[in-house]
Amino acid sequence: MAHLSVSYTNDYWDFEVDHYNQPTLFAGGSGVLIQNPELRSFAKNFGILLIVLSLSLAVVFSYIYSSVTFLLIALLGNLLAWYYSAPPLKLSYLGLGEVATALSGFILPAAVTWQFADI
Numbered sequence: 411m412a413h414l415s416v417s418y419t420n421d422y423w424d425f426e427v428d429h430y431n432q433p434t435l436f437a438g439g440s441g442v443l444i445q446n447p448e449l450r451s452f453a454k455n456f457g458i459l460l461i462v463l464s465l466s467l468a469v470v471f472s473y474i475y476s477s478v479t480f481l482l483i484a485l486l487g488n489l490l491a492w493y494y495s496a497p498p499l500k501l502s503y504l505g506l507g508e509v510a511t512a513l514s515g516f517i518l519p520a521a522v523t524w525q526f527a528d529i
Contacts, residue, residue: 411464412484412491413514418457420502423495425450461488487517 421428421443428439443450468484471477490510493499501510 415457415460422454
């Protein structure tokens with residue numbers, strides 16, 4: 411859910427600069443909000459909802475399995491998802507978007523490995 415939230419919140423925060431982009435298959439935003447600006451508040455709110463759901467499930471999982479580490483990993487993933495393009499950090503604007511993306515690729519394997527290392 412945190413990873414999916416990036417699609418919505420990134421389009422929301424990049425709305426102004428996406429007017430100048432030529433989207434490709436790999437970059438440049440979806441262009442959905444440029445074509446449908448009335449969906450802008452929905453994109454932000456749905457992105458936040460996905461983050462809240464992600465963290466809520468992480469809290470439940472962490473409680474059931476007594477794993478504060480899992481909760482911290484989920485929190486890190488959600489922070490990376492939000493601050494990929496949200497102020498004040500805007501990681502993608504600082505040239506750290508690739509670093510954030512690479513780190514997020516390690517989050518799920520790290521969470522699973524950490525949680526089930528004792529099994």
